[in-house]
Amino acid sequence: xxxxxxxxxxxxxxxxxxxxxxxxxxxxxxxxxxxxxxxxxxxxxxxxxxxxxxxxxxxxxxxxxxxxxxxxxxxxxxxxxxxxxxxxxxxxxxxxxxxxxxxxxxxxxxxx
Amino acid sequence: xxxxxxxxxxxxxxxxxxxxxxxxxxxxxxxxxxxxxxxxxxxxxxxxxxxxxxxxxxxxxxxxxxxxxxxxxxxxxxxxxxxxxxxxxxxxxxxxxxxxxxxxxxxxxxxxx
Numbered sequence: 237x238x239x240x241x242x243x244x245x246x247x248x249x250x251x252x253x254x255x256x257x258x259x260x261x262x263x264x265x266x267x268x269x270x271x272x273x274x275x276x277x278x279x280x281x282x283x284x285x286x287x288x289x290x291x292x293x294x295x296x297x298x299x300x301x302x303x304x305x306x307x308x309x310x311x312x313x314x315x316x317x318x319x320x321x322x323x324x325x326x327x328x329x330x331x332x333x334x335x336x337x338x339x340x341x342x343x344x345x346x347x348x
Numbered sequence: 349x350x351x352x353x354x355x356x357x358x359x360x361x362x363x364x365x366x367x368x369x370x371x372x373x374x375x376x377x378x379x380x381x382x383x384x385x386x387x388x389x390x391x392x393x394x395x396x397x398x399x400x401x402x403x404x405x406x407x408x409x410x411x412x413x414x415x416x417x418x419x420x421x422x423x424x425x426x427x428x429x430x431x432x433x434x435x436x437x438x439x440x441x442x443x444x445x446x447x448x449x450x451x452x453x454x455x456x457x458x459x460x461x
Contacts, residue, residue: 325390333448334448339390341391
């Protein structure tokens with residue numbers, strides 16, 4: 237029940253296209269859903285996060301869509317750029333809990 | 349504002365040895381969590397500290413331990429190293445106890461030979 241399942245494992249998108257990464261969770265106690273971006277040799281960087289009281293959150297080219305009934309959330313990267321090539325992790329945590337449960341990661345490659 | 353700092357950045361040890369890793373959170377942050385990152389298991393939670401107290405612990409053997417000091421800096425220790433302990437160890441800081449929003453450091457790359 238603690239798992240967060242992420243797909244796809246890898247994704248190749250053309251420059252200017254839309255990158256979409258999906259995650260599903262089981263634990264209904266989760267109430268915070270962040271996305272992290274990690275470049276080789278670096279720690280994960282917080283990209284954007286959402287709570288279940290909204291269905292969508294947008295920050296620049298990055299959008300999280302959240303479907304509470306399906307227990308799914310996704311990251312959309314609009315106008316994808318080569319600089320977006322990185323590994324992306326979804327995660328989830330419960331109220332008042334710092335422990336993050338991570339998905340397995342998606343290696344995103346943006347072809348120029 | 350400086351980010352999370354971790355030292356050392358790279359470490360090579362042999363089986364059976366012990367190792368201590370250090371983490372300084374973002375200034376003003378009082379909560380520190382540790383994670384292990386490996387290609388096979390991904391990112392896994394080790395433990396969380398706030399005000400020098402461990403608030404939560406992941407599913408790791410007792411060889412993994414940690415502590416937090418009064419200035420919020422934290423250390424983690426791994427005793428009797430095994431080959432499988434080779435990983436990137438990440439520290440994350442949060443402003444308060446149970447802070448959902450966490451910021452990661454660059455990690456310490458531990459290689460066990």
